[in-house]
Amino acid sequence: MAREQFQNLTEPMYYILMSLLKERCGVDIMEAVDEISNGRVRVGPGTLYSLLGKFEKENMIRETAVQGRKRSYIITDKGNEILLDEYRRLITMTNDGLVYLEGKL
Amino acid sequence: MRIRDTKITFFNFWPYECVAAGEYLELMAEKGWLLQSLIGAFLIFKKIEHQKIKYSVDVLHKVSIYDRRDSDVALEYREYCQTAGWNYVCQKGKIQIFYTEEDNKTISIHTDEQEKFKSVFKASLYYVGSQLLLTLLFIFNLNLQLFSGATDLALGTNLGILHISNSRDGFCYIYKYYRDY
Numbered sequence: 001m002a003r004e005q006f007q008n009l010t011e012p013m014y015y016i017l018m019s020l021l022k023e024r025c026g027v028d029i030m031e032a033v034d035e036i037s038n039g040r041v042r043v044g045p046g047t048l049y050s051l052l053g054k055f056e057k058e059n060m061i062r063e064t065a066v067q068g069r070k071r072s073y074i075i076t077d078k079g080n081e082i083l084l085d086e087y088r089r090l091i092t093m094t095n096d097g098l099v100y101l102e103g104k105l
Numbered sequence: 106m107r108i109r110d111t112k113i114t115f116f117n118f119w120p121y122e123c124v125a126a127g128e129y130l131e132l133m134a135e136k137g138w139l140l141q142s143l144i145g146a147f148l149i150f151k152k153i154e155h156q157k158i159k160y161s162v163d164v165l166h167k168v169s170i171y172d173r174r175d176s177d178v179a180l181e182y183r184e185y186c187q188t189a190g191w192n193y194v195c196q197k198g199k200i201q202i203f204y205t206e207e208d209n210k211t212i213s214i215h216t217d218e219q220e221k222f223k224s225v226f227k228a229s230l231y232y233v234g235s236q237l238l239l240t241l242l243f244i245f246n247l248n249l250q251l252f253s254g255a256t257d258l259a260l261g262t263n264l265g266i267l268h269i270s271n272s273r274d275g276f277c278y279i280y281k282y283y284r285d286y
Contacts, residue, residue, distance in 0.1 A: 012216065030189060044212050045186045046214035047221075049182055051217075069181045069184055
């Protein structure tokens with residue numbers, strides 16, 4: 001079920017999971033996503049909040065520490081696997097594109 | 106209603122009208138009124154200089170309408186928004202209102218429209234459902250009074266009597282009533 005829902009990660013999902021390879025506080029993820037994507041992808045606080053809730057429910061990330069209202073998260077093995085799957089899928093897409101699109105640009 | 110530097114307006118809105126509410130608040134800010142708080146359907150504004158302010162009337166589905174104000178979930182959510190540059194104003198049930206003066210620099214709260222739609226849809230279900238239930242009850246009541254043929258009910262309410270006095274079969278109703286007793 002979860003697999004189906006997160007089979008293709010959206011851009012914000014991909015970058016949020018990538019930023020959680022290192023333990024981070026929820027609020028810091030916004031900055032991390034901005035940094036990793038060189039300012040190309042920006043995640044709004046509302047979207048981030050709901051996505052973190054979903055990831056946690058599907059055991060893709062887990063809570064590591066709670067300081068007051070600040071919660072820190074880190075990616076789980078399941079989340080890591082889904083992220084790597086997506087990474088491989090994107091590489092396949094790029095390679096397929098190389099064959100057919102190279103020279104046409 | 107206006108008292109010195111305070112203005113109170115009546116503006117009721119549901120979660121599915123959050124975009125319209127945001128536009129209304131932006132219009133008020135252009136006229137020089139900044140939203141301060143909200144009591145039921147009454148909005149309380151404070152006088153400011155005319156300026157462009159960006160509002161985000163946001164729906165947080167995770168909060169229950171029966172939760173107290175400023176619940177932990179809401180406070181945590183506000184912290185996220187405040188880090189992104191949004192100032193919190195007030196809340197109404199599941200609705201949270203934020204504003205920012207730096208429209209260009211601040212990222213919008215929802216960058217994924219689909220997620221936003223889901224949240225608004227879920228939050229609206231309760232309100233739409235209760236309205237639908239009330240409408241159905243009203244129709245059921247009308248049906249019972251006007252078309253069920255129960256004479257007691259027909260003579261028991263003002264609506265029933267009005268219906269009898271206006272209908273061709275009115276006399277039949279009264280006849281039936283007397284015949285039954």
